[in-house]
Amino acid sequence: MKTEYQFLTPDIIDKIEEYRKEFPYYPQQLIIPALHEILYKYRDIPEDAIFELADYLKVHPSEVEGIVSFYDMFRHKKNAKNHIRICRNLPCHLGKYKNLLKMIEKLTGAKAGKSSEDGKWYIELVECIGSCSLAPAFLINDDLYDGSQIKNEEDLKNILHKYT
Template sequence: MEFKYLNEQIIAEIKKCRERFPLKEQCIIPALHKILDVYRDIPQEAIEELSEYLQVPLADIEGIVTFYDMFRYRKNAKNHIRICRNLPCHLARYQNILEMIKKKTGADIGKNSPDGKWYIELVECIGSCGIAPAFLINDDLYDGSKIKTEEDIEEILGRYE
């Protein structure tokens, strides 16, 4: 069976777990930890593959992922927002941008917005410290210092509706 998201490392972790535990369900959480290690969040496609690999219902795995906050769940949001949190962006108060984006989209860090349009991720330096606080919407880079009001954010988000 060919998997795109369950790479060798993840499959090795699952196999190791399966040798130790009798129930395949006992290997869901270790597998999710490994997926998180590899991708820094949990892509929807990875849990679909995990469900197929372990022969466990997808809904059971989704239930675990959404229950534990540590599993940041990337469920195919239409738009992916990446906000830099490193020192220059921290000093430039990226938190203000984050709060406005959270409010306007309904998404939270590592959680999709209820309408599935937005996913927010905090990331390390994106090489644009000169325009701190910097953030990306999909592949578009933004200079957060130019954003003063919620209307500014609203206008930008409107481009991706």
């Protein structure tokens, strides 16, 4: 095991060790919480972080890579400065997420699944984000928004403006 890592910084290692107290038996149980910490810090999962995490947990890199490639949220590459996730499941569908999506696409210049040309925005359609009462719910980076409160482009512009 290396003592110094580029991406597995001491604060992330401290968090992993906290999780280890709860899940002391199998290092595989620490992979997902550790990936969340890496994602939280870097907004993506750098390729080298996978090898560093595997080295630290003493698991095979394919065990980490398998999880990263299975879950959309653990994306390898930062697509843009800001990541917008819009829920498309039934409650948000009934809450007219498509109208919200159209407005967001128009104001950001990004399209669902694609970044804007200026590199500021990436839009992703996702499954339930656990906030159905806010339908159509969406996230900008880690901030959760209630789409039902957005009545017009002006409301949305005020939100987007915080991220530019």
